[in-house]
Amino acid sequence: MNEDVFKNLVSHCKEYGFIFQSSEIYDGLSAVYDYAQNGTLLKNNIRQYWWQSMVQLHENIVGIDAAIFMHPTTWKASGHVDAFSDPLIDNKDSKKRYRADVLIEEHVAKIEAKIEKEVEKAAKRFENFDEKMFRSTNARVLEYQKQTEAINTRFKTALNDNNLAEVKQIIIDCEITCPISGSRNWTDVRQFNLMFDTKLGSVSDDSSTIYLRPETAQGIFVNFLNVQKTGRMKIPFGIAQTGKAFRNEIVARQFIFRMREFEQMEMQFFIRPGTQKQWYEHWKQARMKWHNALGIDEKKKRFHDHIKLAHYADAACDIEFEFPFGFKELEGIHSRTDFDLRNHEQYSGKKLQYFDPELNQSYIPYVIETSIGLDRMFLALMSAAYKEEKLEDGSERTVLALPPALAPIKAAVFPLVKKDGLPEIAEKIMNELKFEYHVTYDEKDTVGKRYRRQDAIGTPYCITIDHDTLNDQCVTIRDRDTMKQERVAIDKLHSIITEKVSLKNILKKAI
Numbered sequence: 001m002n003e004d005v006f007k008n009l010v011s012h013c014k015e016y017g018f019i020f021q022s023s024e025i026y027d028g029l030s031a032v033y034d035y036a037q038n039g040t041l042l043k044n045n046i047r048q049y050w051w052q053s054m055v056q057l058h059e060n061i062v063g064i065d066a067a068i069f070m071h072p073t074t075w076k077a078s079g080h081v082d083a084f085s086d087p088l089i090d091n092k093d094s095k096k097r098y099r100a101d102v103l104i105e106e107h108v109a110k111i112e113a114k115i116e117k118e119v120e121k122a123a124k125r126f127e128n129f130d131e132k133m134f135r136s137t138n139a140r141v142l143e144y145q146k147q148t149e150a151i152n153t154r155f156k157t158a159l160n161d162n163n164l165a166e167v168k169q170i171i172i173d174c175e176i177t178c179p180i181s182g183s184r185n186w187t188d189v190r191q192f193n194l195m196f197d198t199k200l201g202s203v204s205d206d207s208s209t210i211y212l213r214p215e216t217a218q219g220i221f222v223n224f225l226n227v228q229k230t231g232r233m234k235i236p237f238g239i240a241q242t243g244k245a246f247r248n249e250i251v252a253r254q255f256i257f258r259m260r261e262f263e264q265m266e267m268q269f270f271i272r273p274g275t276q277k278q279w280y281e282h283w284k285q286a287r288m289k290w291h292n293a294l295g296i297d298e299k300k301k302r303f304h305d306h307i308k309l310a311h312y313a314d315a316a317c318d319i320e321f322e323f324p325f326g327f328k329e330l331e332g333i334h335s336r337t338d339f340d341l342r343n344h345e346q347y348s349g350k351k352l353q354y355f356d357p358e359l360n361q362s363y364i365p366y367v368i369e370t371s372i373g374l375d376r377m378f379l380a381l382m383s384a385a386y387k388e389e390k391l392e393d394g395s396e397r398t399v400l401a402l403p404p405a406l407a408p409i410k411a412a413v414f415p416l417v418k419k420d421g422l423p424e425i426a427e428k429i430m431n432e433l434k435f436e437y438h439v440t441y442d443e444k445d446t447v448g449k450r451y452r453r454q455d456a457i458g459t460p461y462c463i464t465i466d467h468d469t470l471n472d473q474c475v476t477i478r479d480r481d482t483m484k485q486e487r488v489a490i491d492k493l494h495s496i497i498t499e500k501v502s503l504k505n506i507l508k509k510a511i
């Protein structure tokens with residue numbers, strides 16, 4: 001998908017009631033979005049798919065819903081007060097602010113693109129490719145590879161040593177320019193904490209500063225023992241949660257990919273120390289299976305191991321998805337050791353240990369975490385589903401080929417005309433189906449136009465009632481993907497639709 005199609009997808013999201021800019025009448029709020037009527041249904045369905053696969057289908061995983069506000073010491077213990085920051089740099093001419101790490105990564109990506117181009121060019125000229133050309137192409141590719149390796153090594157060392165002066169020097173040595181001003185007039189690199197803070201109650205001294213949680217995970221850690229005891233959970237067990245998280249992102253762009261207020265779906269899996277490698281592998285594979293069960297091209301997903309591990313991790317990888325703007329992180333799988341529980345134990349002075357009856361000993365469990373952004377999953381699904389199609393008769397349609405179980409509306413019911421008792425039959429059908437799924441009614445315009453409207457929001461089925469229905473109790477059901485129409489008895493509708501839209505079919509493949 002190229003940039004233009006991505007732009008079309010963004011406008012499609014607005015035009016068809018999926019996503020609106022927040023407070024649009026006041027010209028919006030940067031990197032904050034509202035989910036509209038269809039978007040909310042799709043988002044709820046994704047959340048439900050995740051929740052059921054985690055909580056309903058795993059006897060040893062339970063779900064909670066912790067508050068967004070937490071005791072401020074939580075964020076000291078978790079390391080967020082001291083270490084949850086991004087290196088930022090300003091261009092003095094354009095006054096634009098950038099993430100220093102992103103500037104360097106984008107520079108490396110440009111060199112990598114050059115390598116790919118050289119290789120592609122060489123492959124095209126393969127037939128009359130002489131030795132001299134081969135040598136010079138090879139030399140260029142090797143030179144580019146040397147450059148990227150050198151930058152990556154320097155950058156990794158600078159990050160590990162927290163050497164911000166060196167990060168700036170890399171930007172200068174790579175001759176990276178500001179995309180707006182074109183200049184290399186940079187400020188020093190500074191660390192910028194991403195947590196939003198606010199005040200609790202009416203006291204305005206420092207001790208009342210609290211944070212909007214930057215991740216949902218800590219609500220699970222501080223409740224670990226409460227859940228373990230009240231649920232009589234035995235290790236290994238998991239606690240799952242979905243909810244809002246807030247980060248004051250420096251560069252927030254690419255629509256809902258990077259927002260300042262977003263939703264996470266996280267699961268912390270508590271295990272015996274020493275078993276982390278095996279469980280990390282288990283959850284890596286399990287999460288990929290969950291993604292693949294949706295039927296989206298497997299080539300659009302890949303694992304990416306982290307070079308620099310976060311302060312709490314002993315192994316970490318991302319599941320990346322090929323968004324219209326390239327492969328980017330969709331979900332993180334982290335082996336968090338006992339970092340969080342150990343620190344909470346230390347800061348709170350309360351024991352957070354589990355007594356393992358099989359080993360007859362107490363210990364602080366290790367944790368494997370799976371963490372996925374609901375909004376990023378929404379964007380991944382929308383970008384895989386959005387299609388501008390040319391039909392055989394020369395006409396065009398825009399269709400959202402969403403997995404039917406996640407589609408906002410499952411069926412649309414149309415009377416062919418607004419008279420002769422057809423709307424009444426349509427209404428009767430609606431009133432039956434609405435107890436099972438979200439259905440909608442439409443009697444405006446030609447049936448062809450009504451089909452197009454439903455295609456654009458991803459409705460798997462359209463049902464048309466015509467004059468023959470009055471005699472034969474049959475209707476025409478039209479499939480979104482094949483556009484095939486079939487005549488079926490009204491009393492068969494329920495089983496036909498259920499077969500196609502049931503979440504059960506996907507859930508069975510997901511675990």
Ligand code: ATP
Pocket residue numbers: 215247249256257258259260262263264329330331332371372373374375376
């Ligand atoms: P990134 O490197 O893209 O900033 P991250 O590594 O900081 O992400 P995590 O802290 O691992 O992300 O958060 C887990 C998940 O939460 C991510 O995989 C992503 O799907 C989602 N997420 C994180 N930050 C944002 C954001 N600003 N907007 C939307 N989703 C986000």
